Amino acid sequence: MDLPRRVTIREVGPRDGLQAEAPLPVHQRAGLIDMLTGANLPKIEAVSFVSPKAVPAMADAAEVWRLVRRRPEVSYSALVPNRRGAEAALEAGGFASLQAFVSASDGYNTHNLGKTVEESLGDVRDVVDAAAAAGVPVEVSISCAFGDPYGGEVPVELVVSVAERVAEFGAAGVSLGDTTGMTNPRKVWELIPLLRERLPGLQLNLHFHDSRGAALANVVAAMEVGVDEFDASVGGLGGSPFAGGQSGANGNLATEDLVAMLMGMGIQTGVDVMALFTAARMLEGLVGHAVPGRAWRTDYPELGWASPL
Amino acid sequence: MDLPRRVTIREVGPRDGLQAEAPLPVHQRAGLIDMLTGANLPKIEAVSFVSPKAVPAMADAAEVWRLVRRRPEVSYSALVPNRRGAEAALEAGGFASLQAFVSASDGYNTHNLGKTVEESLGDVRDVVDAAAAAGVPVEVSISCAFGDPYGGEVPVELVVSVAERVAEFGAAGVSLGDTTGMTNPRKVWELIPLLRERLPGLQLNLHFHDSRGAALANVVAAMEVGVDEFDASVGGLGGSPFAGGQSGANGNLATEDLVAMLMGMGIQTGVDVMALFTAARMLEGLVGHAVPGRAWRTDYPELGWASPL
Numbered sequence: 001m002d003l004p005r006r007v008t009i010r011e012v013g014p015r016d017g018l019q020a021e022a023p024l025p026v027h028q029r030a031g032l033i034d035m036l037t038g039a040n041l042p043k044i045e046a047v048s049f050v051s052p053k054a055v056p057a058m059a060d061a062a063e064v065w066r067l068v069r070r071r072p073e074v075s076y077s078a079l080v081p082n083r084r085g086a087e088a089a090l091e092a093g094g095f096a097s098l099q100a101f102v103s104a105s106d107g108y109n110t111h112n113l114g115k116t117v118e119e120s121l122g123d124v125r126d127v128v129d130a131a132a133a134a135g136v137p138v139e140v141s142i143s144c145a146f147g148d149p150y151g152g153e154v155p156v157e158l159v160v161s162v163a164e165r166v167a168e169f170g171a172a173g174v175s176l177g178d179t180t181g182m183t184n185p186r187k188v189w190e191l192i193p194l195l196r197e198r199l200p201g202l203q204l205n206l207h208f209h210d211s212r213g214a215a216l217a218n219v220v221a222a223m224e225v226g227v228d229e230f231d232a233s234v235g236g237l238g239g240s241p242f243a244g245g246q247s248g249a250n251g252n253l254a255t256e257d258l259v260a261m262l263m264g265m266g267i268q269t270g271v272d273v274m275a276l277f278t279a280a281r282m283l284e285g286l287v288g289h290a291v292p293g294r295a296w297r298t299d300y301p302e303l304g305w306a307s308p309l
Numbered sequence: 310m311d312l313p314r315r316v317t318i319r320e321v322g323p324r325d326g327l328q329a330e331a332p333l334p335v336h337q338r339a340g341l342i343d344m345l346t347g348a349n350l351p352k353i354e355a356v357s358f359v360s361p362k363a364v365p366a367m368a369d370a371a372e373v374w375r376l377v378r379r380r381p382e383v384s385y386s387a388l389v390p391n392r393r394g395a396e397a398a399l400e401a402g403g404f405a406s407l408q409a410f411v412s413a414s415d416g417y418n419t420h421n422l423g424k425t426v427e428e429s430l431g432d433v434r435d436v437v438d439a440a441a442a443a444g445v446p447v448e449v450s451i452s453c454a455f456g457d458p459y460g461g462e463v464p465v466e467l468v469v470s471v472a473e474r475v476a477e478f479g480a481a482g483v484s485l486g487d488t489t490g491m492t493n494p495r496k497v498w499e500l501i502p503l504l505r506e507r508l509p510g511l512q513l514n515l516h517f518h519d520s521r522g523a524a525l526a527n528v529v530a531a532m533e534v535g536v537d538e539f540d541a542s543v544g545g546l547g548g549s550p551f552a553g554g555q556s557g558a559n560g561n562l563a564t565e566d567l568v569a570m571l572m573g574m575g576i577q578t579g580v581d582v583m584a585l586f587t588a589a590r591m592l593e594g595l596v597g598h599a600v601p602g603r604a605w606r607t608d609y610p611e612l613g614w615a616s617p618l
Contacts, residue, residue, distance in 0.1 A: 001498060001533070149610045181607065184573040185529050189310060211607040213519065213566040216526040220494050224310070257522040264493040292603075294522040298490065301458045 003220075004228040006268040010043035010175075010205060011036050011255055013283075015058070015079055017237030019048065021287050023057045028286060030067035035282070036234060037071050039275035041255070045099060045231075046076045049085035049092075062092045070094065077139070081113075083126035090134045097172070100127040101141040104159045107151030108144040108179065121165055128169045137172035141207065145176035146183030146191065156191045160198050173203025175231060178218065181211025185221030192225045207231035208253045210292065215253035216261055223267075232258045235280040235291035254293030256280050260300070277305060312529075313537040315577040319352035319484075319514060320345050320564055322592075324367070324388055326546030328357065330596050332366045337595060339376035344591070345543060346380050348584035350564070354408060354540075355385045358394035358401075371401045379403065386448070390422075392435035399443045406481070409436040410450040413468045416460030417453040417488065430474055437478045446481035450516065455500065456491030465500045469507050482512025484540060487527065490520025494530030501534045516540035517562045519601065524562035525570055532576075541567045544589040544600030563602025565589050569609070586614060 014033045018024065024032075033046050046068060052059035061078065070076065075096035078089040089098055102120040103109035109117045128138045144151075145159045163174050176191070188206075196204065206222050208215040208230070219230055236254030256276040259269050277296035284291055299307050323342045327333065333341075342355050355377060361368035370387065379385065384405035387398040398407055411429040412418035418426045437447045453460075454468045472483050485500070497515075505513065515531050517524040517539070528539055545563030565585040571578050586605035593600055608616050 001494075147611070149608055152611060182573075182611070184570050185310075186574040210522065211603065212569055213522070213563065213603040214525045214570045216523045217529045217570065220526045220529060254522065260521055261493050261523045261526065264491075265495040294520065294601075298520040299458055302456070302461060302491070 001224055003223045003265070003267060004226070006228065007223070007262055008042055008229040009255060009258065009269055009271060010045065010077075010229065010231050011041040011234060012045040012207075012231050012252065013234040013237055013255065015045040015048045016231075016252060017233040017235070018287075019055050019057050020238065021057050023059065024286060026060050026064045027067060029064045032234075032279070032283070032286070033064075033068045035275070035279045037069065037074055039272045039279060040270050041074065042270060043075045043077065043096075045079060046095075048079035049088040050079065050081050062088065065092050065094070080127055082123040083130050086127040086130040090130065090136065095136065097137045097139055098127060098131050099139055099141055099175075100124045100166075100171070101143065102162065102166070103143045103148070103179075104145045104162050105148040105151045105154050107148045111150055112143070117162065121162070124166055124171070125169045128166075128171055132170055138170075139173040139175055139203065139205065140166040140171045141175045141177055142166075143177040143179040146178040146187050147180070149180045149182070156194055159191060160195055163195060163199055163202065167199055167202050171202075173205060175205040175207050177207040178209055181209035181215065183208070183218055184214055185217055188218050188221040189225060192222060192227060196226065203229070205229040205231060210236055210251055210253050210257075216257065219253070219258060219261075230258060234276060234293075235283040236293035237283060237287065237291050251292040254280070254291075254295065257293055257295045260295040274303065274305065281308065310533055312532045312574070312576060313535070315537065316532070316571055317351055317538040318564060318567065318578055318580060319354060319386075319538065319540050320350040320543060321354040321516075321540050321561065322543040322546055322564065324354040324357050325540075325561060326542040326544070327596075328364050328366050329547065330366050332368065333595060335369050335373045336376060338373045341543075341588070341592070341595070342373075342377045344584070344588045346378065346383050348581045348588060349579050350383065351579060352384045352386065352405075354388060355404075357388035358397040359388065359390050371397065374401050374403070389436055391432040392439050395436040395439040399439065399445065404445065406446045406448055407436060407440050408448055408450055408484075409433045409480070410452065411471065411475070412452045412457070412488075413454045413471050414457040414460045414463050416457045420459055421452070426471065430471070433475055433480070434478045437475075437480055441479055447479075448482040448484055448512065448514065449475040449480045450484045450486055451475075452486040452488040454485035455487040455496050456489070458489045458491070465503055468500060469504055472504060472508055472511065476508055476511050480511075482514060484514035484516050486516040487518055490518035490524065492517070492527055493523055494526055497527050497530040498534060501531060501536060505535065512538070514538040514540060519545055519560055519562050519566075525566065528562070528567060528570075539567065543585060543602070544592040545602035546592060546596065546600050560601040563589070563600075563604065566602055566604045569604040583612065583614065590617065
């Protein structure tokens, strides 16, 4: 099989992972970002400039960001919901990119954001415009790109059309989210080649959840059709509180599970897997419950890692 | 991608799943087999005729087997360690096949069985001989076929040579075990085509563990090179007590996770996934702790299944 030699991982734990948790002190949120920086992750979604009423765990984004011990080789990003969020992020400064978001289908968009897809696309356009004036690129997360828990099947044409819209606005890339872990390799093979054919210049990142245990299968399927950038969350922490089921049951793909598999396959990530194992263990203490990631719980005789359990 | 249209699943929960648990009453062990029969699993490893001193949870195999409400369309098998075990299974009668076992490498074989691979191959030969006299086919589980926690890398040539030996004895098939979940798609693509080239007539089953979260990725990789039979354990229960780490951390691929993914991909299994979800939930009460399978914990809007958590 012809797979990429190198894969880029965008760590989303400090934002997507923590957003549904009880709020942590700002210095611990910054500390988690520092640990992930120390694990040599090339991209980290650090904070979110959303309403602290809507998402209390993401409050005080500017203060967290001020405390982060940034390294120049890491591309940090901030999630922003609209022009106001973008302006706050740009004022804080230092982000390599901003992350806007919209769902591929109205069902989830309405439940998650209280707006239609069309209304959210207006926000995305505002974010791109504001960021463009400051010379900062924008990537757009398109959620439910592989299925919508409120609307079932999401036609590939619908996903491509939303991606085309954000590309027209001037977005640098898209991240297609399997927000509730509904997808499988067959759907990946259906959507991705079509998207790349229609939007060959657009940067592409995939964001899988491991709700059904198939996240790594989807990663391999995506690599087979040329995808070389993935989101992941340390410990598998995360999962939208609006997505149904328990947070853990809708957890993100665990960064350490992803890195460990890629290492075994000889695909480079540049990430220090042992530092991730340590971060995942510490995370359980930080959030006060078990996290769904698997790799650090077991033995890796080939790495000299013994299960701490 | 050219995948099989239909996949056969061999359920190993009643044996591999329960063997490291505190012993259950025989009627509950038979009841679990009945639930799995009711889920339309085509093959079920029902019992194990091993020493009750070595594996207390597998004691009273003949009594469990007597209580099972067998259906003629299900192929039930029994695990047997040697000639004596084979004779006990043949005396109990009614098994479609016997399952013998050996490791691909001495490291694990010595720790798990207290014998060299060569000595275990002698047992396998005895089992095949005893079963042949009764007209019963034998499949041989070759553990650590993708890596040995005590010996590291297991060369593909070593695995093929062990498979060749058991084929010479007259075994009908082999089940290659990734006993501690060490493998990845690349190793699958390396071993399987070589094995099929060298032993084209041998039935092939793969047995993955989800210790590192990559079991379904390995299943898809294996289907891509033509494999169409897999072991799985309801709830992901199992994992050798000799394999290091915690039982849960070395859990089997969960049958319901496998069936759910294959269903989503349009690959037929004939298995009733809802009945499996129910069995996995009940299993947690039966064994008294959480099991690692993921699928039943989350929502399946496309099936009308809502997470019970």
